[in-house]
Amino acid sequence: MARIPIMCEAGLKDPTAANKTTFGSGMFQMTEAVANDHYSYVRRDGYNWGPDGTTSDTAGVPKNVVASIITNNSTAANQVLSGDLNAAAVSGPDQDRMNAANLDTVKQPAPAGEMFFNHSPGNPTSDPAVRKALVQALNLDDLAEIFTAGRGTRSTTMVSIEPRACIYDSVAGNLPDFDTSAAAATLESAGWKAGADGKRSKDGTPLRIRMVYETFGDATDAAADVAVNAWNDLGATVELTSGDSNKILDVALSGKDNTAWDVAWEPINVALPSMLVPFLSGPVPAAGMNFASISNPAYDAAVEKASGLTGEDACAAWADAESEIIKANSAVPFADKITTLYFNNAGLAFGRNFIGSALRLYQ
Numbered sequence: 001m002a003r004i005p006i007m008c009e010a011g012l013k014d015p016t017a018a019n020k021t022t023f024g025s026g027m028f029q030m031t032e033a034v035a036n037d038h039y040s041y042v043r044r045d046g047y048n049w050g051p052d053g054t055t056s057d058t059a060g061v062p063k064n065v066v067a068s069i070i071t072n073n074s075t076a077a078n079q080v081l082s083g084d085l086n087a088a089a090v091s092g093p094d095q096d097r098m099n100a101a102n103l104d105t106v107k108q109p110a111p112a113g114e115m116f117f118n119h120s121p122g123n124p125t126s127d128p129a130v131r132k133a134l135v136q137a138l139n140l141d142d143l144a145e146i147f148t149a150g151r152g153t154r155s156t157t158m159v160s161i162e163p164r165a166c167i168y169d170s171v172a173g174n175l176p177d178f179d180t181s182a183a184a185a186t187l188e189s190a191g192w193k194a195g196a197d198g199k200r201s202k203d204g205t206p207l208r209i210r211m212v213y214e215t216f217g218d219a220t221d222a223a224a225d226v227a228v229n230a231w232n233d234l235g236a237t238v239e240l241t242s243g244d245s246n247k248i249l250d251v252a253l254s255g256k257d258n259t260a261w262d263v264a265w266e267p268i269n270v271a272l273p274s275m276l277v278p279f280l281s282g283p284v285p286a287a288g289m290n291f292a293s294i295s296n297p298a299y300d301a302a303v304e305k306a307s308g309l310t311g312e313d314a315c316a317a318w319a320d321a322e323s324e325i326i327k328a329n330s331a332v333p334f335a336d337k338i339t340t341l342y343f344n345n346a347g348l349a350f351g352r353n354f355i356g357s358a359l360r361l362y363q
Contacts, residue, residue, distance in 0.1 A: 025049070027056065027356035028065055041065040041356070050357035051350055060349075060360035067354075077342075086346035086361065087354070091339045092217070095151060104343040106352050109160045111267040112216070113147045113223070113335030119293040120259045120284075124207055126293075129190030131329035134209070134263070136176045136183035137230045144335035147223035155333035158322055159273050162352040166273055166315035170322040171333060183234055192235070200235035207236045212251050213265035215242040223335075224265070255286025258293060273318035277303055280325055292330065299324040 007015075010023040017023075022030040027050060028041035043063045047056040054061070068085065070076040076088040077098055089108070090098050099105075117125040117134070124130045144154045156169040176182070184194075192200040192207055200207040209231055213224050221242065228238045241251075241261075248266050250256075268279055278289045281300055285291055299321055306317035325331050341354070348358045 027054075027061070027359075036069050038069060039067045041067070047357075054349065054357045060362065061357075062359055062361045065356070065359065080342050080344050083344055085344070087341060087343045089339050089341050091337060092149065092151065095340055098340070098342050101342075104347050106341040106343075106348055108162055108339045108341065108352050109153065109336045110339060111155065111158065111160055111269055111333060112152060112337035113144060113155070113265065113333070114158065114267045115332040115334060116264045116266065116292045117330055117332075118259070118262050118264070119295065119330065123259055123262050124205075124209065125262045127190060128328065129186050130192070130207070132176055133183040133186040133190075133192075133234065134231060134236075135329050135332055136179055136186060137234045138227060138334075139178045139230075140175070140332075140334045141178075143223055143226060146226055147219060147335040148337055149219040152335050152337045155336045157319075158268065158276060158325075158331065158333045159270055160336050161269060161271050165271070166318055168315060168319035168322075170319050170326055174323050174326040175329070175332065180230075180234070187235065194235045198235055199237055208239070209236045209262045210239045210241070210260070211263040211265070212241045212243075212248055212261045214245050214248045214267075220265075252291040253285050253289065255284070258284050258291070264292070273315075273322060274303075274307070276322070280331065294325070294330050296324055296328055296330065 008024045011018045020030075020033050022028075022041075025047075027044060027047050029044050030039060031042050032038075032040035041064070043056055043061065045056055050058075070079070070088070073090060073092055073094050076085065077090050077094040079085040080088045080090070080098070080103070081101055117131045119126045125134070141154060144152060154171075156171050158170065159166070187200055187207070188194075191202045193202070194200050211224070211228065213220065215221055215224075224240060224242065228240055231238050245266075248264065251261055252264050252266060268276065270276055280290065280292075280294050281296065281303070282288045282290050284293050302317060302321035302324055306314055306321055309317050326333075341348075341352075345362050347360050347362060348355075349360050351358050
């Protein structure tokens with residue numbers, strides 16, 4: 001629940017006032033907000049309710065904090081190395097020189113490679129055999145390696161943002177093994193026959209797969225090419241469309257045409273498994289957010305059970321719910337990006353995020 005913000009009374013009375021300042025009882029009070037440039041904060045005197053007994057007088061808690069908006073990864077890395085910044089999140093190839101500097105680090109996993117299959121009637125991926133075969137045709141270990149440029153890991157859940165309310169593995173044992181021969185057999189047995197040119201069709205309908213994905217750079221593009229080649233070899237005809245998040249979300253979530261795609265690579269970043277429910281069940285766009293048009297009674301039943309539980313029992317039930325989606329090859333999380341927070345004469349007293357009361361300056 002700590003991941004869910006709560007608006008305080010002052011913000012409720014005048015929501016627009018929070019555009020330029022902060023309300024509430026945190027360690028820091030905002031003093032300046034310059035959009036797309038920086039945000040300045042000053043320590044709140046008398047703060048005494050932080051984790052591990054943290055107060056405004058705790059040694060190392062900074063008096064002033066400036067959060068700079070730096071969109072270029074290499075620039076942020078340069079400024080940490082030069083001492084112009086005390087901390088920054090850095091991913092990709094710039095991590096190599098950051099690691100060579102022997103700085104203090106905190107690693108943050110986050111969903112990056114997630115594959116969704118469209119269940120809309122008439123789309124080929126509404127066929128469970130097609131979904132299974134497309135997954136069987138991919139070496140997900142290699143795909144994750146390529147997708148993250150060797151700086152990530154295979155996903156074990158659809159909810160990997162730290163701090164995690166529930167820690168479980170919903171992937172292991174729930175996906176078919178990589179086996180191209182088995183993938184071909186899966187399609188054959190479902191009536192998707194290969195013609196003389198190797199391309200498959202069923203009852204005169206070609207196996208045409210339209211894939212859309214959000215590109216995060218060369219590594220993402222290379223991973224998409226690997227998937228396309230594997231599916232072409234399987235006998236599908238694959239059409240590839242890439243773009244930024246706005247373009248992919250317009251295709252998947254606008255509701256203009258929910259049948260316009262078959263496979264989507266678009267990560268859903270949520271902090272709690274319950275936050276996945278509207279994406280994996282319920283109404284489709286534009287009425288809802290179930291962009292893959294998933295209908296899975298086993299998932300719905302598991303969600304209902306999980307929603308009535310708390311603590312470890314709830315986590316186990318949410319893991320069961322997520323597993324139902326993955327077993328059906330409706331959504332396949334395959335790659336977590338590892339973003340590293342690098343610190344120069346600074347650090348975190350606890351946790352994995354830039355939380356005010358955790359910030360520390362060192363001499």
